[in-house]
Amino acid sequence: QLQLQESGPGLVKPSETLSLTCTVSGGSISSSSYYWGWIRQPPGKGLQWIGSTYYSGSTYYNPSLKSRVTISVDTSKSQFSLKLRSVTASDTAVYYCARLDYYNSGGFDFWGQGTLVTVSS
């Protein structure tokens, strides 16, 4: 069974960079059938797609976050990562990584458990 696990600091200071990694197990991150995405959810609010990546390294970002986001993939470690620069309190959220079955279902079919990142000094 495919599993995704987010990891990274739970507390980030304002103006600094939020860095998270998603480790994929039970399946291949290098499959040509899937993309890999980051989605976040501020406390008590809805979901927001942050961006997606493909095993080849192609990346796609939410236009509203594009200037601050970098997503990368490391197939040798079966991981993909998120960096969000110049964070503010509004970036406080649960961050999820998920698999996107772009070619078949167009749905995010496997999710990590999520990790809460708080932006505070």
Add this chain to the structure above:
Amino acid sequence: QSALTQPRSVSGSPGQSVTISCTGTSSDVGAYNYVSWYQQHPGKAPKLLIYAVSQRPSGVPDRFSGSKSGNTASLTISGLQAEDEADYYCCSYAGSYNWVFGGGTKLTVL
């Protein structure tokens, strides 16, 4: 891209049916059949319920169904059960490998 519009809350009694709407634009919901729905219980990750407008992943009960008309997609839950009480989110492809979620709907089973 703006978030898709969903009602903030809906409710129904056990055994009844409820429908949750998801309104987008001709650039997302109206343009593509890549509409998906997710169920999220408190403190849990979202779970894929419906993909490609009306398809159910294996293991999802057929009480859950999806449809689309124009710029509005809908999720219908029939034969409501207590465990259906959760938040529900729609999601649509918005072109250029971009995706947009709805604001979420809280379902209360009375």
